[in-house]
Amino acid sequence: MKLARTTLAVACLSAMSAQAAFINDGSEANLSEIINDNLIVSGPSVNVLGDTKNNDVSTEPFFTSSPDGSNSTATFLIEITSMLSKQSFGIYNGDDYVELFNGADEGSFTTSGGYNGPVTDNANRAQVSFDISGGSYSVYVNNQKKGTFASEEFGFYLGYGGAPVIYSDAERNGGVERFVAIQGKGQRINLGSEITYGCSEQTPEKCVLWENDDYILGFEDGSDMDYNDMLVYVEDIVPVPEPGTLALLGIGLFGLGVVRRRKA
Numbered sequence: 001m002k003l004a005r006t007t008l009a010v011a012c013l014s015a016m017s018a019q020a021a022f023i024n025d026g027s028e029a030n031l032s033e034i035i036n037d038n039l040i041v042s043g044p045s046v047n048v049l050g051d052t053k054n055n056d057v058s059t060e061p062f063f064t065s066s067p068d069g070s071n072s073t074a075t076f077l078i079e080i081t082s083m084l085s086k087q088s089f090g091i092y093n094g095d096d097y098v099e100l101f102n103g104a105d106e107g108s109f110t111t112s113g114g115y116n117g118p119v120t121d122n123a124n125r126a127q128v129s130f131d132i133s134g135g136s137y138s139v140y141v142n143n144q145k146k147g148t149f150a151s152e153e154f155g156f157y158l159g160y161g162g163a164p165v166i167y168s169d170a171e172r173n174g175g176v177e178r179f180v181a182i183q184g185k186g187q188r189i190n191l192g193s194e195i196t197y198g199c200s201e202q203t204p205e206k207c208v209l210w211e212n213d214d215y216i217l218g219f220e221d222g223s224d225m226d227y228n229d230m231l232v233y234v235e236d237i238v239p240v241p242e243p244g245t246l247a248l249l250g251i252g253l254f255g256l257g258v259v260r261r262r263k264a
Contacts (some may be wrong), residue, residue, distance in 0.1 A: 004188075006140070010011055018055045019059060019177055020051055020052045020178055021051075021059050021227070022050065022051050022052070022213070023048060023049050023050060023052065023055075023227050024225045024226045025049050025225065026126065026224045027122045027224075028226060028228060030049060030228065031048040031226065031227060031228055032049050033051065034077075039190060039191075040187050040189055041187075041189060041190050042187065042188045042201065042207070043186055043187030043210070044187060045095060046185070048182055049250075054181060057181070057182055058239065059170070059179065059180055059181070061155050061167070061169035061179065062153050062169070063153070063154060063155070063156075063237040063239055064135050064237065064238060064239060065154050065236060065237060065238075066236040068213070069178070070095070070236045071129040071130065071131040071232070072129065072131065072235060072236045073127065073130075074127070074233070074234045074235075075127045075233040076232055077231040078230075079229070079231075080228045080229060081238070083220075087102065087104040087158060087229075088160065088162070089101060089102070089156070089157070089159070089230060089232055090156070091130065091156055092152060092155050092156040092157050092167070093151060093154050093155070094151055094162055096147060096149055096150070098130070098139045098141060099145040099185075100141060100161070101173050125152075128141055129141070132149060136143055137151055137152055155167060156168040156179065156194075156217055156232075158178075158229075158230055160197050165221075167177070167179070177218055178219060178220040178227075179217065179220075179227075181218075182215060182217075182218070183212055184211050184213075184215070185212065186209070186211065187210075188204040188210070189210045190207055192209075196208055211235075213236055214233070214234065214235045214236065215233075215234050215237060216231060216232070216233050217231065217232045217234055218230070219231075225243070
């Protein structure tokens with residue numbers, strides 16, 4: 001019975017974790033083409049199409065800064081959407097949000113589908129640093145205070161030049177998962193000549209190291225569910241377990257403790 005009860009607790013934990021998504025291979029350049037064929041210069045490829053229960057993609061909605069103490073950095077990669085001139089990207093905590101940049105930049109990437117993706121440094125700030133620090137959880141963007149959160153945890157959002165419209169938390173999207181995150185595995189990636197000048201297969205040391213606390217984030221703003229409508233590379237963040245999962249974990253551990261005490 002102890003084994004059966006343990007298995008039940010694990011099954012309940014799985015049911016309460018972030019819900020799965022299915023990433024389609026649409027008519028546009030898909031996630032695999034963009035990441036494996038255009039971004040990764042050296043290192044293992046990532047399996048990003050299909051069911052996120054079976055590939056290298058996560059749908060965990062909330063993050064916090066990496067414990068290594070570095071400021072997080074967001075780099076705008078690519079948009080494939082009719083809304084590209086209007087979209088904005090940022091972080092949120094509850095109903096508070098801070099915009100990091102918007103989608104009106106021009107770019108340097110060209111995918112196999114002929115789409116251009118931006119990595120430039122202009123008035124719209126295609127690469128920014130952000131940090132949440134202090135007892136009041138002040139939010140700094142490029143070392144300038146832009147807002148205050150209720151805690152150090154944050155999600156990501158997609159907007160249309162203003163307030164968030166699409167969230168990393170599916171519950172705020174009417175239960176529809178419109179956000180995915182792909183974790184680095186030590187690959188070297190090319191973020192464009194503005195940021196990784198000289199990066200190539202022959203000189204991978206000049207490319208960005210995609211570490212395990214760095215993520216490529218993808219959003220879906222329509223119905224084709226290919227999650228390439230906006231892609232952003234974010235460094236030095238770690239996912240936060242969902243409150244429901246933590247609560248159930250406590251219940252599960254409590255239940256296992258009861259079983260042990262009864263057996264004793």
